[in-house]
Amino acid sequence: MMSRSAKQWSLRRLVGRYRALVSPATLMIIVMADIGMILGLPAEPPGFDAASWWSIDLANLYGEARTSMMGTGAFRFSPVVAQLFAPFGALPWILYLLVFLAIQLAAILLMSGKRWPFVVLLPPVIANLYSGNVDVLMGAAIVAGFRWPGAWAFLLLTKVTPGVGVLWFGFRREWRNLGIAVAFTLAVALVSFTFAPDLWRQWFEALRGMAELPQLRAIPPLPVRLALAVALLWFAARRGDRWLVPIVCLIAVPNPWFVTFSILGASVALWPRRGQGAGPPVSDATALTT
Numbered sequence: 001m002m003s004r005s006a007k008q009w010s011l012r013r014l015v016g017r018y019r020a021l022v023s024p025a026t027l028m029i030i031v032m033a034d035i036g037m038i039l040g041l042p043a044e045p046p047g048f049d050a051a052s053w054w055s056i057d058l059a060n061l062y063g064e065a066r067t068s069m070m071g072t073g074a075f076r077f078s079p080v081v082a083q084l085f086a087p088f089g090a091l092p093w094i095l096y097l098l099v100f101l102a103i104q105l106a107a108i109l110l111m112s113g114k115r116w117p118f119v120v121l122l123p124p125v126i127a128n129l130y131s132g133n134v135d136v137l138m139g140a141a142i143v144a145g146f147r148w149p150g151a152w153a154f155l156l157l158t159k160v161t162p163g164v165g166v167l168w169f170g171f172r173r174e175w176r177n178l179g180i181a182v183a184f185t186l187a188v189a190l191v192s193f194t195f196a197p198d199l200w201r202q203w204f205e206a207l208r209g210m211a212e213l214p215q216l217r218a219i220p221p222l223p224v225r226l227a228l229a230v231a232l233l234w235f236a237a238r239r240g241d242r243w244l245v246p247i248v249c250l251i252a253v254p255n256p257w258f259v260t261f262s263i264l265g266a267s268v269a270l271w272p273r274r275g276q277g278a279g280p281p282v283s284d285a286t287a288l289t290t
Contacts, residue, residue, distance in 0.1 A: 047097045049259075050132025053077075053085040054096050061199060062206035076210065077134075078157040079199035080192040100132055107140035112269040119268050124261035133259050134158055139266035142246050149177040150184035155249065157185065160207070161222065162249035162263075164229055171237035210254075225251050243270040 047054075052075050061075055061082055075082060088096055105120070112119040119125060128136050137154065142165060144151040149169065156163035169178035193200050220228075229252040236244035246266035253260050 046130055047093075047100070047132040050097060050100050053081065054089055054091075054093065056082050056086045056089055058082060058086060058196075058199070062202050076206070077159070078189070078192070079196050079203055080157050080188055082199065083192055083196065097132065101129060104129055104132075104136045107137055108265065111140040111143040111266060115268055115271075119265040122262065122265055122268070124259055125265050128259040128262040131259055133262075135260050135262045136265065138162060138249065139246055139263045139269075142249060142263070142266045143269050145181070146242060149181035152181040153185040153188055157188065159253055161226060161252045161254050164226060164252045165233060165245050165249045167230065167233055168237050168242075168245055171234050172240075222254055243267045243272070246270070 056075060061079070088099070091099070108120050108125070109116050120129075125136060138158065141151045141154040145166070149166075152163060152166040155165065166178065166181045169175070169181065189200075229248045232244060232251065233248045236242070236248065244267070246263050250256065250260060250263045253263075
């Protein structure tokens, strides 16, 4: 008859073998999903979203943004982003596209550490790298924000509403971190406003106009999703579950679509390592979070 210690040893071996199979099996499933996603990609050229911040026209920055939330080439972010990216318009398109791709890949590596294959191979991440949207960078900013709260400025000054995740600090009574995040965002905005106050007026007008576009009146509407996001964030903050914060930010995105789910790469990076509970350190992304 097998002793209790022998049974426990056999159980540990079984669990160990199971864990050894989890990573390869997960990667295989992800790769199969990638193949299906790539075969179904729309007939759009690479970087069709990145074109929005390569061909920046400061004289008519938000003209196209007022007509559709889905239109290619429309710029919708704050004037800060326009001022930072305008010089890149001097680069040849192919070179600019490669530079932007390198920035996204570097962000993935920094935020996910050893888990980078599980992040970079996620179908929405592949689609994001192809289209050149900023959702991967938003995920990296969320991960970085736990160590450097000022990183939340990136979300607040791009797609705005996902910045609701900064309330994590408030719910956890980390007032210093909340103050740093808000103060840094306001400081960056103030510097930008000093150089181009009229662009800020145009942005606020564009935001009001975009709020009335049909895409933002979809079900569930943005106010409902924001309420759900805040409730989930409160729950996550009480438990110390940082990996839920990217999900909160995803729910709060004004006009989510497939590539938006690449934000969840940050959840993979923030998932607790084996043997760890809630609270820091919670990620393999040591370069950003520890």
